[in-house]
Amino acid sequence: MTSLYLKDTSRPDPWVPSVKARELMVSLWYPAKSPGRQRAQYLTPKESELLLKEGKITGVPYDVLSKTRTNAFTDAKPAGRKHGQPLVVLSPGFKKARGTLTGLAEDLASRGYVVAAIGHTYENVGQSFPDGRVTTCVPCVGDHDESLFTKMSKVRAADVSFVLDQLTGRHPKAKGASLIDPSRIAMAGHSAGGAGVIAALLKDSRIRAGIDIDGTTDEGILDTELSRPFMFLGKSATYTPGSGGEAVASWERDWKLMTGWKRWILLTGAIHESFTDIVMLAEELGLDVGADVKGTRSLQITRGYVGAFFDLHLLKKPQPLLDKPSATYPEVKLCTPETNTCK
Template sequence: MRQTIESGNAGTSTPRRRLAAVAGLLAVAVSAGFLYAPSASARSTATPGVTPFLPKPTGSQPVGTTSLYLKDTSRPDPWVPAMKARELMVSLWYPAKSPGRDRAQYMTPKESELLLKDGEITGLPMDVLSKTRTNAFTDAEPAGRKRGLPLVVLSPGHSKPRSELTGLAEDLASRGYVVAAIDHTYESVATTFPDGRVTTCVTCEIKKNPAWWEKLSKSRAADVSFVLDELTGARPKWKGARLIDPSRIAMAGHSAGGASAIQALLTDSRVRAGIDMDGTTDAPIPDSGLSRPFLFLGKPSTYTPGKGDTAATWERDWKQLTGWKRWLLVTGAEHTSFNDLGVLTDQLGIDDGAEIPGTRAMKITRAYVAAFFDLHLRKKRQPLLDKPSNRYPEVEFCAPEKKACA
């Protein structure tokens, strides 16, 4: 039996479902956080004893990684007002001078346990996700010249941790980017802090409506701006921060994180370009428009122009995007195809509903995301973004004005 993923607008009444297999970990919310449940047969096909792994990055440089604990004392937490400061955990990936000794842990055993329990997954060891083999080395020495590296901020789907975008982050870092992925506290099933605290998903229990999703986007944009302050300000919180070029900053997000990319561009002029990976947008772009480059990357079943209310949110925003823009759809993809989940579910014997293999979906996502950032942050011409490619025949270029893709 094939699993399917609910898709829809944040304001619809589509029922929330449970997450399948490692979908408890990664990104099965369609921007608004709709989840899906594995069928009994799907759960029974899980393959215990398999050690999951992420595909090797495609760039030439070794990858280092570290985590930062950041505290914004200028504002209370938006979801837990009793917390007078907004606390965030951020993972950084960056090009390293050489590989280190210790590969980074994908997540902790406790995080794996909480995520699988949230997805009602019983056919796999509770710590299986913590054993996922990554390609980055903990605290490896950064490589690069002063202000020589562009910075990309990543934001995950609602209820999902920053680790869901590790495969993309490692790839960008291997190509010479600094990447900062944010755990939006109390919006994730599990976030572990240095003192051992594990916060859970307060927002998962809140009744959702369009105004709430707009609040979420604005809160995430505030998180992004604060992280940029901490990485590029006078007293940066990372020892390698001198390598970041503050004039070359962009953002990509999956699901709710992708929707938040538009809000971040509207809020913070430092964010020069943005990508929404399969996320229904919530806060409309003002009549004045948005002139900075933007890429929509999604699945045909939800985001084909003229095919429903969810696609209409992209069509609404498309009209207000006045600069460089593309609308790309990946044939055979599902919501989970644009992050690590497609790869990990394949390895663990779980069918996530996608008709495209997870490794192929990740290859496509990495290629188009990197091309977008290389074009707009490095000013390198990217023919891949000009028209359909024989290398990636699954990718369709859409023309919303014609209600067509090719």
């Protein structure tokens, strides 16, 4: 894994207009020939502190997540042929650091993908930059109405396109970026990041497929038919078809405009953060976050279904897991919204 600092001078920051360029941090995971000398840091000490404080977590050292053991090494020598590996872009939830998707990113890299997790500056509670600056969350204060999240989806789509330009241009900006096959790019996001996937697909034709992981989508973002492959992956308590509620209604609205390959998959017993590292880390710290499915299990399931989706659509490997219920994952339901059924 390598960390990238990228600066888009073509636009001011949408959250702090006095900042004349949009600055981003990106974590890039990739297959490596051999381990490096140093393991990648999960979060910086300040990012760990701000994330724990936002979650009102006490009784543990605030820097504990900066000492969390990861499986990736920093700046190891890439493995694979030039332009030979598909790229997956990951976008985290509102207020959350890009590092909270490490468990998913490492698994995808182990399968042969290059993975870019974007830190959307000023949209997370804390983000560290190489010069020592730490930005905090600007839209976290005030009203969180739908217009805020519609704006956020559009901002994230612009961030994604800029990052793709930097990673797939004539002179790639990072070690590992030379592996990327620019014809095989897809995206997944959690929560607000999941909602942003639709906006990114509509903005950028380079993204061939997308996954919304437990993210309520924004009204008006999908206003035309979408023929590229798409998957909704969420918790059954919120997104069971026909159950009513604003969240499931947003998926049902967008589902009707999706004309290509599509799936609606639910995890029973999950909470919103079950699809990230957070539940597993909370359990390690002895915290009960209310999930009925253990964090290690929910991460295993997330890895299985997300990996299957990308293996199907970027590697063209058949994936029976996505077509019928699995005895390996009895907690998972495949839904048919047209008949309000899940099995």
